[in-house]
Amino acid sequence: MPVKWMPLLLLLLQMTCCFRSGNCGKVLVWPMEYSHWLNLKIILDELAQRGHEVTVLRPSASIFLDPQKSPDLKFESFPTSLSKDDLDEVFLLFVNKWIYEIPRDSGLSHSPLLQNVCERYSDSYLSLCKDTVSNKQLMKKLQKSKFDVLFSDAIAPCGELTTLAETIGKAEMWLIRSYWDLEFPRPTLPNVEYVGGLHCKPANPLPKEMEDFVQSSGEHGVVVFSLGSMVSNMTEEKANTIAWALAQIPQKVLWRFDGKTPDTLGPNTRIFKWLPQNDLLGHPKTKAFVTHGGANGIYEAIHFGIPMIGIPLFGEQHDNIAYMVAKGAAVALNFRTITRSDLLNALEAVIENPTYKENAMWLSTIHNDQPMKPLDRAVFWIEFVMRHKGAKHLRPLAYNLTWYQYYSLDVIGFLLAWVAVITFLVIKSCLFIYQKFVKTGKKMKNE
Numbered sequence: 001m002p003v004k005w006m007p008l009l010l011l012l013l014q015m016t017c018c019f020r021s022g023n024c025g026k027v028l029v030w031p032m033e034y035s036h037w038l039n040l041k042i043i044l045d046e047l048a049q050r051g052h053e054v055t056v057l058r059p060s061a062s063i064f065l066d067p068q069k070s071p072d073l074k075f076e077s078f079p080t081s082l083s084k085d086d087l088d089e090v091f092l093l094f095v096n097k098w099i100y101e102i103p104r105d106s107g108l109s110h111s112p113l114l115q116n117v118c119e120r121y122s123d124s125y126l127s128l129c130k131d132t133v134s135n136k137q138l139m140k141k142l143q144k145s146k147f148d149v150l151f152s153d154a155i156a157p158c159g160e161l162t163t164l165a166e167t168i169g170k171a172e173m174w175l176i177r178s179y180w181d182l183e184f185p186r187p188t189l190p191n192v193e194y195v196g197g198l199h200c201k202p203a204n205p206l207p208k209e210m211e212d213f214v215q216s217s218g219e220h221g222v223v224v225f226s227l228g229s230m231v232s233n234m235t236e237e238k239a240n241t242i243a244w245a246l247a248q249i250p251q252k253v254l255w256r257f258d259g260k261t262p263d264t265l266g267p268n269t270r271i272f273k274w275l276p277q278n279d280l281l282g283h284p285k286t287k288a289f290v291t292h293g294g295a296n297g298i299y300e301a302i303h304f305g306i307p308m309i310g311i312p313l314f315g316e317q318h319d320n321i322a323y324m325v326a327k328g329a330a331v332a333l334n335f336r337t338i339t340r341s342d343l344l345n346a347l348e349a350v351i352e353n354p355t356y357k358e359n360a361m362w363l364s365t366i367h368n369d370q371p372m373k374p375l376d377r378a379v380f381w382i383e384f385v386m387r388h389k390g391a392k393h394l395r396p397l398a399y400n401l402t403w404y405q406y407y408s409l410d411v412i413g414f415l416l417a418w419v420a421v422i423t424f425l426v427i428k429s430c431l432f433i434y435q436k437f438v439k440t441g442k443k444m445k446n447e
Helices: 003-021 035-047 084-100 107-131 137-146 164-168 206-217 236-247 276-283 294-304 318-327 342-350 356-367 374-387 409-446
Strands: 025-028 053-059 076-080 148-151 174-175 192-194 223-227 252-256 269-272 285-289 308-310 330-332
Touching: 003 356, 025 035, 025 137, 035 053, 035 294, 035 374, 053 084, 053 107, 148 374, 174 374, 192 294, 192 374, 206 252, 206 342, 223 236, 223 276, 223 308, 236 269, 236 342, 276 294, 285 294, 285 342, 294 318, 294 356, 308 318, 308 342, 318 330, 330 342
Parallel strands: 025 053, 025 148, 053 076, 174 192, 223 252, 223 285, 252 269, 285 308, 308 330
Antiparallel strands: none
8 A cells, every 4th residue: 555545544544433433522631740641641642543632731831741742632732820940840849848848647747837838839720720711712712612521630720610529529430540459449439430550551672781781680680669750859868778778689670760879889780760660560570669659650560460669758659558568569668767777678578578479460460350451441431421421320419419408408407497396386285285274273263
């Protein structure tokens, strides 16, 4: 087939997909930054591949939303009073304060610090929100576009236009980035779907230099170490503590680290500013994963059955690691108080005790034994909402109640009113009978 006909063929294939399923539509996306965007983008790319028109709202202050890296998506950019550096500074301030200064076990005693950080974060996004909704040209353009569905991150800016309860009530469908291999069982509503691990995929071959280093580990294998992309100011003392412990194990170590090379760095450890984490965790020589407990890394480790040493830093990471510890697939350490022996003992325990590997493989089996891949399930429900103009039959009717109806205050008021009426009638009746008896008694006495 001539090359010039290929674009037409691809277009026809996309159109066929849409018309066959009957769910081709227009999707408006209100995204979030960092790992939230990376996960959202996986779903958006899949929607675009199926022929949907996907439009992403992109403020000029955006950090991760790069139109050049997403040719299949449309970006609706608009100016903001914040710059990219302003937004990045707010993010890093929020994260660093949470990691280094606000204790987990006594957060309330540091509430002024926590409040100041949250207020600055909130003020920045309030400014971004005002820039969005006050842009009349943008709002008019979006209204004319007549989108079929709004796909939004629940913690995206402008969330303060509705309360949390109102946001939950208005959403037709919730896609939760988790699954029962990580979570503990609990009841959920019909319009809640768990799609954890939607980004997981088979491991690709490593770059040659990295593969040679991994293969040089022999029977001992390798350890993958990554605390994510948002830890930018680790102290030299902390880095040296970690490097010393890594130098004591026989495994080769691939450490994602962006900072001054530690003095205690061993010959078995190599530092990288970026790691192909999914591909490394899927490598047969990987024995353990040292992680901060972000959802992406946790699910990649579960997907490939790799036991973990968890060093949670902020957010839901503490919960994620706690789940893995409870299921016997991880050991948890405290980032602020970690010592050389703590990390070394944890590494030796996870690598040498086969129970951790067995439990990790058990979780992997659960994760991969699903009737439908998480990504396909996420896309299905988005298309489902578009096809049926919502999913109101899955939403609890409680969402349609007013606040006083939700708390049954109208019922309580009605019952109290009846109690009051009955009490009033009983008292009146008693008084009437009493008065009758008194009058009758007086009359009989007089006679």
